[in-house]
Amino acid sequence: MMKILVFHLLYLGIVHGRKNVLFFVADDMRPNIGAYDGPDFPSPVHPKMHTPNFDALAARSLLLKRAYVSVALCNPSRTALLTSRRPDTSHIWSNGLYFRRYGGNFTTLPEYFKQNGYRTIGMGKVFHPGEMSGNDDPVSWTDPYIHADDDYIRADNLLIEAVSEERAKARPLTDQLLAEYAIQALKEVAPKARSGEQPFFLAVGFRKPHITWNFPARFKEYYPLESLRLPPNYYAPVGMPSIAWHNFVNLTRFNDMQPYNVTHTGHINFTFPKQITLEMRQAYYSCISYIDYEFGRVVAELDDQGLANNTIISFWGDHGWQLGEHSEWQKETNFEDATHAPMMIHVPGVTDHGVVTEKLTEFVDLYPTLVEAAGLPKLNMCPPNSQNVSLCTEGTSMVPLMTNPATNEWKTAAFSQYAEKSNGIDGDAVMGYSMRTEMYRYTEWVNFKAMPLYRPMWDELQGVELYDHTKDPQENYNRADDPSYKDIRVELSRNLRLGWRGALPNRRI
Ligand SMILES: *[C@@H]1O[C@H](CO)[C@@H](O)[C@H](O)[C@H]1NC(C)=O
Ligand SMILES: *[C@@H]1O[C@H](CO)[C@@H](O)[C@H](O)[C@H]1NC(C)=O
Ligand SMILES: *[C@@H]1O[C@H](CO)[C@@H](O)[C@H](O)[C@H]1NC(C)=O
Ligand SMILES: *[C@@H]1O[C@H](CO)[C@@H](O)[C@H](O)[C@H]1NC(C)=O
Ligand SMILES: *[C@@H]1O[C@H](CO)[C@@H](O)[C@H](O)[C@H]1NC(C)=O
Ligand SMILES: *[C@@H]1O[C@H](CO)[C@@H](O)[C@H](O)[C@H]1NC(C)=O
Numbered sequence: 001m002m003k004i005l006v007f008h009l010l011y012l013g014i015v016h017g018r019k020n021v022l023f024f025v026a027d028d029m030r031p032n033i034g035a036y037d038g039p040d041f042p043s044p045v046h047p048k049m050h051t052p053n054f055d056a057l058a059a060r061s062l063l064l065k066r067a068y069v070s071v072a073l074c075n076p077s078r079t080a081l082l083t084s085r086r087p088d089t090s091h092i093w094s095n096g097l098y099f100r101r102y103g104g105n106f107t108t109l110p111e112y113f114k115q116n117g118y119r120t121i122g123m124g125k126v127f128h129p130g131e132m133s134g135n136d137d138p139v140s141w142t143d144p145y146i147h148a149d150d151d152y153i154r155a156d157n158l159l160i161e162a163v164s165e166e167r168a169k170a171r172p173l174t175d176q177l178l179a180e181y182a183i184q185a186l187k188e189v190a191p192k193a194r195s196g197e198q199p200f201f202l203a204v205g206f207r208k209p210h211i212t213w214n215f216p217a218r219f220k221e222y223y224p225l226e227s228l229r230l231p232p233n234y235y236a237p238v239g240m241p242s243i244a245w246h247n248f249v250n251l252t253r254f255n256d257m258q259p260y261n262v263t264h265t266g267h268i269n270f271t272f273p274k275q276i277t278l279e280m281r282q283a284y285y286s287c288i289s290y291i292d293y294e295f296g297r298v299v300a301e302l303d304d305q306g307l308a309n310n311t312i313i314s315f316w317g318d319h320g321w322q323l324g325e326h327s328e329w330q331k332e333t334n335f336e337d338a339t340h341a342p343m344m345i346h347v348p349g350v351t352d353h354g355v356v357t358e359k360l361t362e363f364v365d366l367y368p369t370l371v372e373a374a375g376l377p378k379l380n381m382c383p384p385n386s387q388n389v390s391l392c393t394e395g396t397s398m399v400p401l402m403t404n405p406a407t408n409e410w411k412t413a414a415f416s417q418y419a420e421k422s423n424g425i426d427g428d429a430v431m432g433y434s435m436r437t438e439m440y441r442y443t444e445w446v447n448f449k450a451m452p453l454y455r456p457m458w459d460e461l462q463g464v465e466l467y468d469h470t471k472d473p474q475e476n477y478n479r480a481d482d483p484s485y486k487d488i489r490v491e492l493s494r495n496l497r498l499g500w501r502g503a504l505p506n507r508r509i
Contacts, residue, residue: 002319004457005144005403006364007367007387007394009161009501010045010048011272012079017188017310017375018118018199018311018346018374018375018376018380019199019310019311019348019373019374020189020193020199020200020201020202020307020310020311021113021118021200021201021202021311021312021313021370021373021374022186022202022204022298022299022302022311022312022313022314022372023110023126023201023202023203023204023315024149024203024204024205024206024295024298024313024314025078025125025126025203025204025205025315025317026206026207026208026209026288026291026315026316026317026318026342027074027125027205027207027208027209027210027316027317027318028209028210028211028317028318028319028321028330028331028341029288029291029317029318029321029322029341030140030317030319030320030321030337030340030341031045031209031244031317031320031340031341032045032049032051032284032285032288033045033051033054033055033058033288033292033342034048034049034050034051034052034054034055034064034341034406035051035054035055035058035059035063035313037049037061037069037343038052038487041211042322042362045103045228045476046222046470047229047285048125049222049226049229049285049288049289050219050289050292050462051223051288051289051292051364052292052296053190053292053293053295053296053299054292054295054315054342054344056296057299057313057344058344058354059314059345060103060313060346060351060352060353060354061313061344061345061346061351061353061354062344062346062347062351062356062357062398062401062402063344063346063354063355063356063357063403064342064343064344064345064357064361064398065155065356065357065358066342066358066359066360066361066367066414067338067341067342067361067362067363067414067494068339068340068341068360068361068362068363068414068415068416068436069318069319069320069338069339069340069341069362069363069414069416070086070087070219070362070363070415070417071087071093071336071416071417071418072318072319072320072331072332072333072338072339072416072418073094073130073319073331073332073418074095074318074487075092075095075096075097075132075133075306076090076092076093076094076095076130076146077318077319077363078126078127078128078318079092079099079103079127079128080092080363080367080453081107081125081316081318081363081364081367082108082109082110082111082126082140082367083099083103083107084098084108084109084366084368084392084394084395085103085104085364085365085382085386085394086364086394086415086500087123087242087353087417088101088454089103089104089382089385089386089387089394090103090104090106091103091425091454093417093418093419093422093429093431094419094422094424095128095132096131096132096424097132098131098132098134098321099202100134100137101134102384102385102425102451104338104387104388104389104390105390106390106391107390107391108137108139108140109140109366109367109370110122110126110140110141110201110203110368110424111137111140112140112371112376112391113144113201113374113376114140114141114147115196116376116377117141117199118139118198118199118200118289119142119143119192119198119201119405120140120142120143120190120200120201120202120203120205120485121141121142121143121146121185121189121200121201121202122136122140122141122145122146122203123145123146123147123148123178123181123203123205124146124147124148124174124175124181124204124206124207125205125206125207126151126176126203126204129147145412146181146182146185147351148174148175148178149174149177150171150173150174150214151400152169152171152176152212152214153212153214156214157213157255158212158214158253158255158256158257159212159213159251159254159256159280159283159461160212160213160214160259160280160283160343161212161213161214161215161468162215162216162217162220162259162278162283162286163217164217165216165217168216173214173215173216173290174207174208175207175208175217175290175291175294176294177207177377178204178205178207178294178366179294179295179297179298180206180300182202182204182298183297184381185202185303185305186298186301187201187301187305189312190305190306190307191246192371193307193311194305194306194307195452197261199374203256204298206291206294206295208287208288208290208291209284209288209291210289212254213283213284213286213287215286215287215290216290217409218333219286219287219289219293220282220283220286222286223282223285223288223289224488225278225279225282226281228281228285229278229279230274230278230324231323231324231325232325232474233275233325233326233474233476234271234277234324234325234327235271235326235327235401235476236268236326236327236328237271237326237438237465237467237476237477237478238267238476238477238478239478239480239492240255240268240458240462240465240478241462241463241464241465241475241478242246242268242324242446242467243421243430243462243463244333244334244335244432244443244463245326245333245417245430246328246333246418246420247267248328248329248330249334250330250332251329255400257276260272260273260276261466262341268327269327270327271324271327272324276326280323280324280329280375281323281324283508284321284323284372295315295440299313299481301396307389308348309348309349310334311343311348312345312346312347312348312349312370312373312374313346314343314344314345314346314370315342315343315344316342316343316344316363316366317338317341317342318338318341319341319424320337320338320339320341321337321338322335322337322338323337325337325474326475327467328339332416332418333418333428334416334432334434334441334443334465335441335467335468336377336416336436336441336473336475337447338409339416339434341363342448343363343366344397345366345369345370346374347373347402347497348402350373350402351402355401355402355403356405357398357401357403357406358407359405359406359407359408359410359411360402360403360407360410360411360412360413360436360437360438361398361411361414362395362411362414362415362500363395364393364394364395365395365396365397365398366395366398367379367393367395368393368395368396368397369397369398369399370393371397371399372399373399373402375438379383379391379392379393380392380393381394382394393464396410396411399462408505410505411500411501411503411505412437412438412503412505413435413436413437413495413503413505414435414436415433415434415435415436415499415500415503416434416435417431417433417434418430418431418432418434419431419432419448420432420445422482423450423452424450425451426450426451427446427450428447428448428449428450429447429450430445430446430447430448430462431445431446431447431448431456432445433445433446433456433462433496434465435495435496435503437492437495439455439468439470440466440467440468440469440488440492441465441466441467441475442465442466442467442489442492443463443464443465443466443468443492444459444461444464444493444494444496445461445462445463445464446460446461446462447460447462458500464480464481464489465478465480466480466482466485466488466492467479467480468485
């Protein structure tokens with residue numbers, strides 16, 4: 001009996017060719033990667049980035065040039081991606097809340113692989129750690145969750161810290177540790193994955209380039225200060241409603257930021273002096289090159305284990321980040337710089353020669369994509385109010401884009417949202433619903449009733465933004481009240497309120 005069962009599993013594994021998944025996420029990483037450079041990119045990549053490993057993966061992946069987050073904040077963005085439910089379904093639009101408690105008992109992406117016989121291992125920051133994920137959502141993993149933590153921030157409380165090689169050797173940084181743990185995990189899962197006995201889903205969550213910016217000093221050499229520049233738009237958009245702006249007071253609570261007055265960071269159009277602005281940008285870029293290096297070590301181990309031709313590799317950054325653009329720092333807005341994030345998916349035998357798509361894609365799309373690419377039973381589209389449906393998707397599998405990246409059978413908009421003035425799950429908020437179309441970004445800030453209604457009050461408008469990407473890719477001029485955009489605004493408003501179902505190619509409302 002046992003033998004028959006084992007044989008059956010082996011047979012299934014080999015015949016159906018279920019692929020392993022090596023799943024990477026970086027924290028607060030905007031698409032500042034060499035592979036994203038090019039004239040078609042919304043905001044050109046500058047300076048020239050040193051990211052050889054990300055670029056190499058991009059060259060054999062489906063590269064999503066226009067992937068948008070559901071919310072430009074860690075917990076809600078990760079929750080949306082890992083459950084394939086949008087914030088109005090999961091009820092998670094802020095940090096602090098756990099979807100299983102406030103949304104529904106949804107089957108997560110790693111959990112679905114686990115239910116299909118995979119060994120699922122998570123490490124670093126995949127879900128947002130702590131209460132808001134029930135401590136890394138234990139039900140998602142077959143193995144105990146693996147944490148990697150350094151103590152640089154506790155010891156030094158510095159925003160920017162270039163760490164000498166000697167010190168990094170004695171006290172490894174978080175992402176150095178994480179790469180080591182990932183390499184060990186690959187060694188452990190490799191034999192059964194090679195024989196087809198048990199495939200794996202290994203999730204590795206890097207902590208950089210999230211603040212604080214502590215990184216091995218050698219990565220700074222790629223970004224001499226004199227080669228860097230100030231943000232091209234170190235000011236808020238003309239005509240921006242104040243509700244659209246988020247203060248970044250937290251950025252100045254570190255010892256090295258004391259000279260820069262904390263109080264004023266709460267003001268629109270506040271700018272730091274030139275020198276520190278450049279140093280902050282330099283530190284952010286250095287952190288990206290640092291995790292590129294650690295990421296490269298893990299991918300090399302996959303090759304060494306002979307698993308490359310049967311393992312899907314996905315990489316994404318949990319949202320964008322403002323490096324002074326709009327006089328903003330951090331994420332926590334609905335601007336392009338915060339909602340646009342890197343994403344790429346390598347499927348061996350399918351994307352090996354590199355496929356680039358400029359179709360609008362959304363973070364909820366990754367779950368059904370990996371499921372289909374790995375050969376698991378496909379997900380159904382969620383019905384409205386799917387809180388009681390454990391397994392379904394509010395995204396669209398991107399597998400068709402791997403063979404037809406310019407297809408016209410695709411969604412016409414990507415949706416993001418951000419809550420300001422949020423008073424928790426049972427309080428109210430002002431929700432900024434934002435929609436990116438081929439040509440425009442359109443946002444309405446409206447009063448939002450939280451528990452138990454969870455509903456936007458569309459006629460209680462607190463601000464409207466309309467940016468014309470054909471003329472203004474940096475989003476510096478709000479045209480919402482410009483009479484020459486009157487008809488466009490009406491049309492965009494109608495589509496925003498129809499929502500994501502209304503933007504599907506066959507309008508499956
Ligand atoms: C949630 O679903 C999981 C299976 O995915 C089940 O084991 C668990 O008991 C459920 N929890 C609740 C509170 O219903
Ligand atoms: C911020 O600066 C820009 C550019 O000078 C200006 O157009 C805008 O009105 C300013 N915004 C506020 C709120 O002061
Ligand atoms: C500042 O950081 C603290 C602790 O991480 C957090 O609770 C708070 O919400 C942050 N404030 C803002 C304005 O982001
Ligand atoms: C910042 O400025 C405010 C108001 O001018 C002042 O009260 C405060 O002490 C200053 N803080 C620092 C850290 O310099
Ligand atoms: C992967 O490579 C190994 C070793 O080169 C080979 O034995 C195996 O057949 C390959 N599998 C696929 C799916 O190509
Ligand atoms: C989900 O199930 C609970 C308990 O049966 C019920 O009270 C609730 O109304 C259901 N929610 C939806 C959206 O169907």
